[in-house]
Amino acid sequence: MxxxxxxxxxxxxxxxxxxxxxxxxxxxxxxxxxxxxxxxxxxxxxxxxxxxxxxxxxxxxxxxxxxxxxxxxxxxxxxxxxxxxxxxxxxxxxxxxAEAAMHAASFIATKFSVVTTLSRTCVIAEHLVRNYGMEHFCAGIRACDVPVLELENEESGAYQLIRDECLRAIAEDGAGAIVLGCGGMADLTLKLQADIGIPVIDGVxxxxxxxxxxxxxxxxxxxxxxxxxxxxxxxxxxxxxxxxxxx
Amino acid sequence: MxxxxxxxxxxxxxxxxxxxxxxxxxxxxxxxxxxxxxxxxxxxxxxxxxxxxxxxxxxxxxxxxxxxxxxxxxxxxxxxxxxxxxxxxxxxxxxxxAEAAMHAASFIATKFSVVTTLSRTCVIAEHLVRNYGMEHFCAGIRACDVPVLELENEESGAYQLIRDECLRAIAEDGAGAIVLGCGGMADLTLKLQADIGIPVIDGVxxxxxxxxxxxxxxxxxxxxxxxxxxxxxxxxxxxxxxxxxxx
Amino acid sequence: MxxxxxxxxxxxxxxxxxxxxxxxxxxxxxxxxxxxxxxxxxxxxxxxxxxxxxxxxxxxxxxxxxxxxxxxxxxxxxxxxxxxxxxxxxxxxxxxxAEAAMHAASFIATKFSVVTTLSRTCVIAEHLVRNYGMEHFCAGIRACDVPVLELENEESGAYQLIRDECLRAIAEDGAGAIVLGCGGMADLTLKLQADIGIPVIDGVxxxxxxxxxxxxxxxxxxxxxxxxxxxxxxxxxxxxxxxxxxx
Amino acid sequence: MxxxxxxxxxxxxxxxxxxxxxxxxxxxxxxxxxxxxxxxxxxxxxxxxxxxxxxxxxxxxxxxxxxxxxxxxxxxxxxxxxxxxxxxxxxxxxxxxAEAAMHAASFIATKFSVVTTLSRTCVIAEHLVRNYGMEHFCAGIRACDVPVLELENEESGAYQLIRDECLRAIAEDGAGAIVLGCGGMADLTLKLQADIGIPVIDGVxxxxxxxxxxxxxxxxxxxxxxxxxxxxxxxxxxxxxxxxxxx
Amino acid sequence: MxxxxxxxxxxxxxxxxxxxxxxxxxxxxxxxxxxxxxxxxxxxxxxxxxxxxxxxxxxxxxxxxxxxxxxxxxxxxxxxxxxxxxxxxxxxxxxxxAEAAMHAASFIATKFSVVTTLSRTCVIAEHLVRNYGMEHFCAGIRACDVPVLELENEESGAYQLIRDECLRAIAEDGAGAIVLGCGGMADLTLKLQADIGIPVIDGVxxxxxxxxxxxxxxxxxxxxxxxxxxxxxxxxxxxxxxxxxxx
Amino acid sequence: MxxxxxxxxxxxxxxxxxxxxxxxxxxxxxxxxxxxxxxxxxxxxxxxxxxxxxxxxxxxxxxxxxxxxxxxxxxxxxxxxxxxxxxxxxxxxxxxxAEAAMHAASFIATKFSVVTTLSRTCVIAEHLVRNYGMEHFCAGIRACDVPVLELENEESGAYQLIRDECLRAIAEDGAGAIVLGCGGMADLTLKLQADIGIPVIDGVxxxxxxxxxxxxxxxxxxxxxxxxxxxxxxxxxxxxxxxxxxx
Structure with a gap:
């Protein structure tokens, strides 16, 4: 317990x-x-x-x-x-x-891509990838340029932007799994996984x-x-x- | 379930x-x-x-x-x-x-050492460390030159050899945690951890x-x-x- | 002898x-x-x-x-x-x-690309590149998605697919030499080398x-x-x- | 200006x-x-x-x-x-x-060692070495286990401990220069350099x-x-x- | 002095x-x-x-x-x-x-691109990047295929070629700063910086x-x-x- | 021919x-x-x-x-x-x-040590190890501090110094093969190999x-x-x- x-x-x-x-x-x-x-x-x-x-x-x-x-x-x-x-x-x-999601991804795929919110945070994810020893596993770090709090706004179109970026990660990075790059995306995981057809990992x-x-x-x-x-x-x-x- | x-x-x-x-x-x-x-x-x-x-x-x-x-x-x-x-x-x-033990170790310590059975298997562990991206975390790979099946022989002195190697890993490698390098050591974990005073991780x-x-x-x-x-x-x-x- | x-x-x-x-x-x-x-x-x-x-x-x-x-x-x-x-x-x-071909390539070019059969084997080649220390030399790993046994089928168009992938490796990866990624390609080496104009290395x-x-x-x-x-x-x-x- | x-x-x-x-x-x-x-x-x-x-x-x-x-x-x-x-x-x-000292050291020596205060901060220095790309240049990170504020206490023997650690860095790491691992050591630089005979770099x-x-x-x-x-x-x-x- | x-x-x-x-x-x-x-x-x-x-x-x-x-x-x-x-x-x-420019760039940006003269010199820059530990910082090495001595020829269009390559480095590499890859470009620095809107670093x-x-x-x-x-x-x-x- | x-x-x-x-x-x-x-x-x-x-x-x-x-x-x-x-x-x-010897060593052993002449040349060998991608294979670079031309002087005791350093490489580095670090050592290869009992590789x-x-x-x-x-x-x-x- x-x-x-x-x-x-x-x-x-x-x-x-x-x-x-x-x-x-x-x-x-x-x-x-x-x-x-x-x-x-x-x-x-x-x-x-x-x-x-x-x-x-x-x-x-x-x-x-x-x-x-x-x-x-x-x-x-x-x-x-x-x-x-x-x-x-x-x-x-x-x-x-981030640590949990990347480690989980490395257990079920040879390559994952991170899909995160803002471009300027990509360098933060990149730093983590390096410090967790995930360079071999991380095929890409991608931003969909949705501000974090817009994730809660259903009319923001955030979901579509994230899904499209995931599809690009599959096509362009050869990702076998997606790591979601924001705690606020936790509730999108299952729907995304169903939509894009590969494992989607939420860190929370x-x-x-x-x-x-x-x-x-x-x-x-x-x-x-x-x-x-x-x-x-x-x-x-x-x-x-x-x-x-x-x- | x-x-x-x-x-x-x-x-x-x-x-x-x-x-x-x-x-x-x-x-x-x-x-x-x-x-x-x-x-x-x-x-x-x-x-x-x-x-x-x-x-x-x-x-x-x-x-x-x-x-x-x-x-x-x-x-x-x-x-x-x-x-x-x-x-x-x-x-x-x-x-x-090995994968599980190394990942777990990286969650609770900044440095771990692997303590394994035979010297000739160290290169296998080293290869895994590299492929799992654990180079930053692995402070040492040490063998106590106990054949695997001797682990089951209580009279072999295997436990003492393993414990002593763990203590050297703490003193010489600066290890904050020990990763046991053999599935057959699973039953020694708790006793070892009590004896050496730092986390001991069994992969099983x-x-x-x-x-x-x-x-x-x-x-x-x-x-x-x-x-x-x-x-x-x-x-x-x-x-x-x-x-x-x-x- | x-x-x-x-x-x-x-x-x-x-x-x-x-x-x-x-x-x-x-x-x-x-x-x-x-x-x-x-x-x-x-x-x-x-x-x-x-x-x-x-x-x-x-x-x-x-x-x-x-x-x-x-x-x-x-x-x-x-x-x-x-x-x-x-x-x-x-x-x-x-x-x-693979080992022989990559080492040979590193003797005659600063960058090589691997051209192999199926996409799903690229990760195997990537693992080898890492373990042989060839990261600096390998500019790309490319698949032409020809099943291995189709290489023997002259009507499969395999040769053209391989040649085209080699040309892309030159243009896109900046490869100075090609490493052929399958033992079954051994008989294509000389023809390919003549066709594409840079050294082609067969591992066999x-x-x-x-x-x-x-x-x-x-x-x-x-x-x-x-x-x-x-x-x-x-x-x-x-x-x-x-x-x-x-x- | x-x-x-x-x-x-x-x-x-x-x-x-x-x-x-x-x-x-x-x-x-x-x-x-x-x-x-x-x-x-x-x-x-x-x-x-x-x-x-x-x-x-x-x-x-x-x-x-x-x-x-x-x-x-x-x-x-x-x-x-x-x-x-x-x-x-x-x-x-x-x-x-730390950044300035390590970069300066790489301009004047092929290898430097960091001599810092407490052992537990070595992992912080190690992280910086990695993130500044100084792995090739850093031959060692050494602590003399002097608390930071003891540096100001002339009776603490801090200077001698630091100097001895520097000498060990020369002998054991092959260091060609010393990077001082604490801003509070800035006033020791010239004396140390005179005493140990190799360049000593203070980050401030x-x-x-x-x-x-x-x-x-x-x-x-x-x-x-x-x-x-x-x-x-x-x-x-x-x-x-x-x-x-x-x- | x-x-x-x-x-x-x-x-x-x-x-x-x-x-x-x-x-x-x-x-x-x-x-x-x-x-x-x-x-x-x-x-x-x-x-x-x-x-x-x-x-x-x-x-x-x-x-x-x-x-x-x-x-x-x-x-x-x-x-x-x-x-x-x-x-x-x-x-x-x-x-x-090259050393000075790359180090300076790493002080003011998380990523820089090198813009140099001839393609065949890119491998030289790449070698330097590796030996100076700048892999994390260097987002790209780009040539504009201007021979070195043409830099002095105002009618060669060299400036435009360099500027365009810099703009591509910003757009495609995500560079936050540009490192000029030739001593002969030293006099272009300020004009380039004004034109492209990000820091431009001349090594001289x-x-x-x-x-x-x-x-x-x-x-x-x-x-x-x-x-x-x-x-x-x-x-x-x-x-x-x-x-x-x-x- | x-x-x-x-x-x-x-x-x-x-x-x-x-x-x-x-x-x-x-x-x-x-x-x-x-x-x-x-x-x-x-x-x-x-x-x-x-x-x-x-x-x-x-x-x-x-x-x-x-x-x-x-x-x-x-x-x-x-x-x-x-x-x-x-x-x-x-x-x-x-x-x-050096290139040839290191590559050959990597074909027959998982770890080699370099035994060379003067300490000050070790950094040159280290640079080569890095550029040839031999970091995983090189267990040590050791000098016996014999000037190059002394190798030709039979009375210099050079052979004994080299042999002793090789033995230390086996014991301390765990080397499975020795790479001789000087072209002038070429004539010592066979005798050394016989004396130390592991493969000795001369680059010439x-x-x-x-x-x-x-x-x-x-x-x-x-x-x-x-x-x-x-x-x-x-x-x-x-x-x-x-x-x-x-x-």
């Missing part, structure tokens, strides 16, 4: 809900999913600056979750902001949705299942070495409340 | 039992684990030749399992023999234990959980492109029975 | 003949070429499953050849199936035709010459470490005849 | 002073150096969590500096926290001190000179593509003040 | 002048720029043979410059011919213009500023290890005058 | 003789070996400067050889100086001895056999693209005689 905290690092509650629903749709009966978001920070994450700012707030949610005894954490933004830092402040496993659901798996395996974040808890230390000014070493 | 076929590619039934027990120890209540091994092939897998020969027999077990409707497959030998070929003949996910249990995860996610092996089913084709001689295209 | 066993890992005798003729066409006067194929296995090799199955049978041919005192071995299928395992059971050098002939070279250099497969002979070991069931340690 | 804002991302004023002095010691007569630090955040940066939190505060200093018309920015912490995000919010060049001074160079070249951060200014967007809660799009 | 010798490795005096003017246009008031070229060698450098031959003559200019007490050297040909050898015979820093000016930076930092070429001065040694025949160990 | 010009790029005739003897010892009866050296240049090649200077002279020998109708060329210095430029001016294949003999192989295969240096002959061009001063385009 696992209690998993699924954190949407942006502050848009409706997206948190979409993410939570996706998470619950795959969770084991014995798993408790709590979906949440920081109160502080950007309403969407669409560039390095948003990422950096959201990470700071998200990390406090992880710390609170750690104090509350959650068994595992999911960071539900495709840039996996603050992932390594989150691992330092958590004892249980922490999984990013993949991360939940991998987090459950690690909990069931009794595996926790290694505290030997560079993911050890930050020692107690003074933080100054408005950030003094964020000083580590209190949990 | 998932039915998972866990295949020990060597033909030693006692090792299959160890593997099956490990698999069942972590499986969800709703998962049915069947552990099996080919009737034909090497009693242990300790070099490239053993690997190649065991793959041929193991693939027939996968094909039979596919005909029997299994949802997913685990290949329980650390060299992941025949993994890509197995994916061609299976509709559900197929996970290798990790693969079972990841296979469950993929099944629960509705993800199957991509049949678009290079993992598509082999088409019907004539095989000659003693291998005519192995011709594809019949399931 | 070298005796070289050229093994077509598929069981189509007419292709073995084509390969043997190509091999003999370049062999030194003092070299004895014997071209052979296993009796057991697929009539063509067009996916991972075919590869795995053919490797098992091919390895027995190598073992018999070792017993018969051959000085070197050529594995004449572009996927180089079972190459490392073959090196374990042979004392003399073993050369794969390249492998024969490199095998001769190694024999003349007195170089044998290293038996120090991971290519050492497999020790004696029990194999069970229908594969008991394949147990190592008898030669 | 350049105005450069040198930002110590931690909040220890005495370290900011050390950094500022180092910066001014090499700046051109026509360059104005202003050294500063955020008011909010950790007093030292020694792990991923510190890095993530300091980045959020540091980015506001960059934004204020941008509003104040600075020509270039130096991020004076060896982990280069928030570097890419800082580039988004700045029009002039932004240089990290290197970054200042490279920033001046870029300003003199008229080169600014590219606003075409992924380093473009973040568009206006709502930030909520305590972070609403950090919303982009106001400068 | 720095004295920098800027060496055009080809023997075309008018190009040396262009290069010298570019160098002086960015040099600090306290820097003395001397632009020169060998008397011996090719009038332009457009292939590996030209490179090898020019390196031999250029190295003598460096040695003379070393004897004359120059503080730093710039090699002003985009292939950076003889760069490592030049570092051996110089005590001060030696910077190649970048190398001069980086050389100044290293001189101001007190950094010299490491003489520990493989860049140490060549010891005295006999050279025979027409090259006896080139024997090292005399300065 | 092949005529192969084996070029010792240094000007020491006694070493040329050693190299020529080694070459002839493996050449086919139908091969004519001519061993030569430039008249101009260093008496030994032990650093980047020697390499650069020897390349200029060596290239003229290749050009003369091309005019004299040689079928192939071997560059018999382990740094493979001027290899790519030599390919431009030759129609037949050109093989470097390997290059001769690979050159023969390519000639017999009818493969010539690709003249499509970047290895095309340099066009006619003016060279000035003392180098005017080296202008290309005359053969």
């Amino acid at each position: 696992a209690r998993i905290l699924v954190i949407n690092p942006n502050t848009t509650a409706s997206m948190t809900e979409t993410i939570g629903e996706a998470a619950r749709s795959v969770a084991a009966a014995t798993t408790e999913i709590v979906a949440t978001n920081p109160e502080d920070g950007p309403v969407s994450i669409e560039n390095h600056y948003d990422e950096a700012m959201s990470a700071a707030a998200m990390l406090q949610v992880v710390r609170q979750g750690e104090a509350d005894g959650y068994d595992a954490f999911v960071i539900a933004c495709f840039g996996d902001p603050g992932l390594t830092a989150a691992r330092e402040v958590a004892s249980g496993p922490v999984i990013g949705i 659901t993949a991360a939940v299942k991998f987090a459950e798996a690690l909990v069931d395996l009794g595996l926790k974040t290694s505290k030997h070495g560079d993911l050890d808890y930050p020692g107690p230390k003074k933080y100054t000014g408005a950030f003094s409340q964020y000083a580590p070493g209190k949990n | 998932a039915r998972i076929l866990v295949i020990n590619p060597n033909t030693t039934a006692s090792m299959t039992e160890t593997i099956g027990e490990a698999a069942r120890s972590v499986a969800a209540a709703t998962t049915e684990i069947v552990a099996t091994n080919p009737e034909d092939g090497p009693v242990s897998i300790e070099n490239h030749y053993d690997e190649a020969m065991s793959a041929a027999a193991m693939l027939q077990v996968v094909r039979q399992g596919e005909a029997d409707g299994y949802d997913a497959f685990v290949i329980a030998c650390f060299g992941d023999p025949g993994l890509t070929a197995a994916r061609e003949v299976a509709s559900g996910p197929v996970i290798g234990i 249990t990790a693969a079972v959980k990841f296979a469950e995860a993929l099944v629960d996610l509705g993800l199957k092996t991509s049949k678009h492109g290079d993992l598509d089913y082999p088409g019907p084709k004539k095989y000659t001689g003693a291998f005519s029975q192995y011709a594809p295209g019949k399931n | 070298a005796r070289i066993l050229v093994i077509n890992p598929n069981t189509t005798a007419s292709m073995t003949e084509t390969i043997g003729e190509a091999a003999r066409s370049v062999a030194a006067a003092t070299t004895e070429i014997v071209a052979t194929n296993p009796e057991d296995g697929p009539v063509s090799i067009e996916n991972h499953y075919d590869e795995a199955m053919s490797a098992a049978a091919m390895l027995q041919v190598v073992r018999q050849g070792e017993a018969d005192g051959y000085d070197a071995f050529v594995i004449a299928c572009f996927g180089d199936p079972g190459l490392t395992a073959a090196r374990e059971v042979a004392s003399g050098p073993v050369i794969g035709i 002939t390249a492998a024969v010459k490199f095998a001769e070279a190694l024999v003349d250099l007195g170089l044998k497969t290293s038996k120090h470490g991971d290519l050492d002979y497999p020790g004696p070991k029990k194999y069970t069931g229908a594969f008991s005849q394949y147990a190592p340690g008898k030669n | 350049a105005r450069i804002l040198v930002i110590n991302p931690n909040t220890t004023a005495s370290m900011t002073e050390t950094i500022g002095e180092a910066a001014r010691s090499v700046a051109a007569a026509t360059t104005e150096i202003v050294a500063t630090n955020p008011e909010d955040g950790p007093v030292s940066i020694e792990n991923h969590y510190d890095e993530a939190m300091s980045a959020a505060a540091m980015l506001q200093v960059v934004r204020q500096g941008e509003a104040d018309g600075y020509d270039a920015f130096v991020i004076a912490c060896f982990g280069d926290p928030g570097l890419t995000a800082a580039r988004e919010v700045a029009s002039g060049p932004v240089i990290g001190i 001074t290197a970054a200042v000179k490279f920033a001046e160079a870029l300003v003199d070249l008229g080169l600014k951060t590219s606003k075409h593509g992924d380093l473009d200014y973040p568009g206006p967007k709502k930030y909520t809660g305590a972070f609403s003040q950090y919303a982009p799009g106001k400068n | 720095a004295r920098i010798l800027v060496i055009n490795p080809n023997t075309t005096a008018s190009m040396t002048e262009t290069i010298g003017e570019a160098a002086r246009s960015v040099a600090a008031a306290t820097t003395e720029i001397v632009a020169t070229n060998p008397e011996d060698g090719p009038v332009s450098i457009e292939n590996h043979y030209d490179e090898a031959m020019s390196a031999a003559a250029m190295l003598q200019v460096v040695r003379q410059g070393e004897a004359d007490g120059y503080d730093a050297f710039v090699i002003a040909c985009f292939g950076d011919p003889g760069l490592t050898a030049a570092r051996e015979v110089a005590s001060g820093p030696v910077i190649g213009i 000016t970048a190398a001069v500023k980086f050389a100044e930076a290293l001189v101001d930092l007190g950094l010299k070429t490491s003489k520990h290890g493989d860049l140490d001065y060549p010891g005295p040694k006999k050279y025979t025949g027409a090259f006896s005058q080139y024997a090292p160990g005399k300065n | 092949a005529r192969i010009l084996v070029i010792n790029p240094n000007t020491t005739a006694s070493m040329t003789e050693t190299i020529g003897e080694a070459a002839r010892s493996v050449a086919a009866a139908t091969t004519e070996i001519v061993a030569t050296n430039p008249e101009d240049g260093p008496v030994s090649i032990e650093n980047h400067y020697d390499e650069a200077m020897s390349a200029a002279a060596m290239l003229q020998v290749v050009r003369q050889g091309e005019a004299d109708g040689y079928d192939a060329f071997v560059i018999a210095c382990f740094g493979d100086p001027g290899l790519t430029a030599a390919r431009e001016v030759a129609s037949g294949p050109v093989i470097g001895i 003999t390997a290059a001769v056999k690979f050159a023969e192989a390519l000639v017999d295969l009818g493969l010539k240096t690709s003249k499509h693209g970047d290895l095309d002959y340099p066009g006619p061009k003016k060279y000035t001063g003392a180098f005017s005689q080296y202008a290309p385009g005359k053969n």
